[in-house]
Amino acid sequence: MSEPLSPQKAPYGIELEAGKYWWCACGRSAKQPFCDGSHKGTEFTPVAFELTETKQVWLCGCKHTHNRPFCDGTHAKL
Numbered sequence: 001m002s003e004p005l006s007p008q009k010a011p012y013g014i015e016l017e018a019g020k021y022w023w024c025a026c027g028r029s030a031k032q033p034f035c036d037g038s039h040k041g042t043e044f045t046p047v048a049f050e051l052t053e054t055k056q057v058w059l060c061g062c063k064h065t066h067n068r069p070f071c072d073g074t075h076a077k078l
């Protein structure tokens with residue numbers, strides 16, 4: 001499996017409204033931390049997640065988390 005790009009070695013802390021989202025797993029999206037379709041032609045696919053209420057989330061920016069799409073602190077070891 002090839003390595004994803006790491007747009008930033010820190011999470012994206014953002015408040016999101018209830019709804020469905022697609023987190024970019026490949027690191028190539030210009031609309032981080034969300035998928036913009038740039039993964040086409042790679043082995044990566046986005047990770048869908050859903051929120052039932054407005055919530056503050058920390059989405060992984062390094063793309064190496066073991067708890068996708070959320071930051072699990074792995075960025076500190078890169």
Ligand code: FES
Nearest residue numbers: 024025035038039
């Ligand atoms: Fe990265 Fe779609 S652009 S997963």
Ligand code: FES
Nearest residue numbers: 010061062071075
């Ligand atoms: Fe990727 Fe924290 S930003 S694990």
